[in-house]
Amino acid sequence: MHTPDIGSFIKDLRENAKISLRQLAEQAGVSNAYISQIERGLRKPSAEVLASIAGALRVSTPAMYLRAGLLGKDDTHGVVAAISADPELTLAQKQSLTQIYETFRRENARDTDRDDAGTAESAVEEDHQ
Template identity: 60%
Template sequence: MVPVSGTDGVEKIGQAVEDIGAYIRRQREGAEVSLRQLAKVAGISNPYLSQIERGLRKPSAEILAQIATGLRISAEALYVRAGILEPRESSPVLDAVAADPDLSERQKQVLTDIYESFRRGNVAETSAAVSSAATGPQDAGTDVGGVTPTDAGRRSS
């Protein structure tokens, strides 16, 4: 990674703050929640939320989590938008778990960990199967159907 120097770094941070604010505003408007309602649920002041949405303030991870709860969206989505977390590989299952308002953040993390461990296990099994198939049949006398020439002769008689 190339270090960012001088004003380039400041500009990128400023752009990220504007982006997260615009994203929060779009989510709030899409959910048909007023600025006052969201501020109340998130436990922050109206002016502070307004400043976040306009890109004038950079919210902390804690404030983002409170806003996410108020919008009933994943805190992880806001963290990724804010540059706090790296984006994850998308999956309908992970998206559904992240969006479920009835699960706590801890429950979401546990389900995500279990799901990803199953996926890693399946990838490992698939790799092993491909690897063994590439080496060919272990018995040189077995044809593709798993029948030896001797067996085939016995069956046809």
């Protein structure tokens, strides 16, 4: 199985965002030397560092984990992975699409929770009649 090159991915995201290595390091809270080593493939970042870098680059953490090989395709949403992997989309477009998709999923989860709660209340009322 092909191991994703997380360093090149991070470098591409950083360059597309037009931020320097130092700016990314400062925003992610890690040293610029460490970011440089990650981008060159000399160091493998921890999940915590990847989450910090994802936040600084405004990319979803699951997409970053998927690209780093920390998650399998079954562990995350295929839609988010497809968005992040699409070379035709700009970074801003990827961020927007991912945010919209995640917003819809959260709304649907809340609706499902409310529906489940309503069904449970109805069942309790029927039991007491």
